Amino acid sequence: MAKLFAVVIVLIAIASAVPIVMHMWPMPQDISVHGHLIDEQFADTMLEAGISFLASQILLAYFIWRFSSPAPGDKIKSFPGGAMGLVLAAFLLVGTEVLALGFFGTKAWASVYFTPPAADAVTVQAQAGQFAFYFRYPGPDGTFGPIHPDQISEANANFFGIDTTHDQDSKDDIVTAELAIPVNKEIHLLMHAKDVGHSFYVPELRVQQDFVPGLDVSVHFTATKIGRYEIVCTQLCGLGHYNMKAYLEVKSQEDYDAWIKQQAALQ
């Protein structure tokens, strides 16, 4: 039984590593400027976690195989270096490595959260509500009109609660159900929740950020590849959570300009 168990451990360890090594279910392609930092960090972490995983599982299996059928006269042997050696190994090998990973990983985090958006970034407002995302563009005046929660009306398609009659800034605002953005241009997304917690997750964009009711949150990013990508909600928001999604349309500057004109005409 011991030897069978040891073999099972090794087989499971190898079988677990195969899909990772073979990229059977890889991360979605990266379409962002900052994404490569996350991906490199991920690869480094995978290397260290993979080595730790395989080495310790195989060692466990070997010790089970080797020490489970002692001969009658065998004596207990102590691991060379004893407990202190292992404590040192934990600090020096694993502790240092993992802390170094964390330290270098701050670069990827900083690129998303500690760098302010560029002055010429395109500002878009995103609103999450059960179970849809809506987006608002400020229009030619570059300013968003105020939100009046009491005027939010699904029935009248006034998703943001804007008052185009009284608020000058709201008159040219453009509200859409999809997020179209120009390629290679930084986007500053101002996020707020209408009702409960939601999240904005576009795996290809390497962006995930919660919408927090009562708080204004923002992220900024630059998409580098034209295409259509799914925006999904990752914060459990109710019965329709699984189906809460929108599309991110990354367009060429010309297509984007044409699209925004077309949307303005539809308001």
Added chain:
Amino acid sequence: MHDMSAHAVGHGAPTSFIRKHVFSIDHKVIGKQYYALALVAAVVGMFLSWLMRIHLGWGSFAIPGLHLLSSSGAPGDVMTPEYYLQLMTMHGTIMVFFVLTTAPFAAFGNFFLPIQTGAEDMPFPHFNMMSFWVTFVAFMVMVAAFFVPDGPSLGGWTQYAPLSAIGAVGGPGQGWGVVFWAASIGIFCIGQLLGSLNFITTTLDMRCKGMSLMRLPISAWGWFITSVMGLTAFAVLMPACILLILDHVAGTSFFVPTGLVIGDHVLPHSGGSTLLWQHLFWFFGHPEVYIAIVPGMGIVSHVLITNMRRPMLSHRVLIYSMAALAVLSYMVYGHHMFVSGMNPVSSLAFSFPTLVITIPSTIIVLIWLGSLYGSKLRINSASLFSLGFVSMFISGGVSGFFLAQPSLDIMLHATYFVVGHFHLVMGVAAMFGIFAGTYFWFPKMTGRMMSETLGKAHFILSFIGAYCIFMPFHYLGIAGNVRRYQAFTDDYLIPLVPVHKFITIAALVTGFAQLIFIYNLIYSRFKGAHAPNDNPWQGTSLEWSTATPPPHNNFGATMPIVYHDPYQYSVEGAAADYIMQTSTEKVHSPDEEK
């Protein structure tokens, strides 16, 4: 240390059925009651996971009889999206609170902590009885949520506000379902606070003559450290639950900010904070992970030592590392909130202690591995589950390297990667700790042996099965598979559905393998071979010096006196390959603490 002969705990043996088996103040009976409760809860929790898994693999499949559980939740026996979330919430809640907290900590701890410390009972036996019955009531309240209008809450075991705080407008189960949930968990906290108080005082005040703290077995240390965590963590969750209930029934707005709009109506709440709930919940929630796993670490270390016929390389290092996990667990909770909208600087501040926690975890694993080296390992059901625990803890631990880093959490947060991580490290590993403890202590608890053949079959199926279920979760997470979805309709998720089908089949097979355990447990309880003697595994700690099952006051007429460290195995020059803690045999042992 304490002379207990004339103190309040010295209660006489009960004579009536009710005081003996129902409202008992005997810690051993209470331990068994906790175990039975955890077993029932585990069966319910596993059954719910089967329903969820079937739905995830084959969403339109009619599960015969499901409408009996809820006619509105499963019309025509097909689960609705909201009912999936309701079952998921109950699965998570029941498993975390009523299985992973009660079995390794409250069940085994109650039965064996007083015996391993050489006490005749816990110092507050009536509080102890209350602790179980309060927990029982909490479970009843939780299960009752299935029967309130709209059914149980759909908000997940974390019950994030404001979804959990705005009442029925938030969706099915978000009214009374949440109130029942919060009431149950609040009551549960009271039970655990009473239990923790008893565990701490038993360890510090009730030890028999000669039992210094360092002479306590590692399992006793596991329960002691856990009880300190329990006292501080549940004390935070309980008021959080009370505030949540007040948001429902008293018109308060602790967790609901101003200006939320549902169904085109502005909610009347104002001034609350949604992140407040997350901070309170995770200040409890992360220590809770260690409340679930540290008793298991203690149990499997104890079982392994007995079966390796040697002490661990260092008793002290193991204890200090477990204590370090407990202390750090309060400093790392914010890693659940990296993308929650809290200040991104906080994310880094929470990231580093999370990375540091890999050091004590690694030390513990290396001590286990290093101690296996050169041992005389016995293979039996208990040692197999202990070794399985080590394997699962490693697998679940390395994925923590990723989740400790905020930059990687951007990709992996709220995906199946997280689900795989915590199921391996806190779910499966803790369950394996429970199984190891059961196979190991069953003879002492009942006087009978469990079937080794069935135990080994149960082990190998569970070990392979658990990996087949939870390892693919990581691949799904890397591919961006979001958790808490009842169906995968997104374009990029559809290709992943076959993986979900594979996991479902693995979950059903592994689940059925647990029936072997339940059969073994029940059959052996009544028909199993009698334990050959009081110490069938040739152990050294105090539970093996007393009669089987232990008498009402644990040790009969004479209370034990301890002369040795807990694990004197394979000592050169000794009469046998083990020296019991109560043995007066004088030997020189290099491992003996000075």
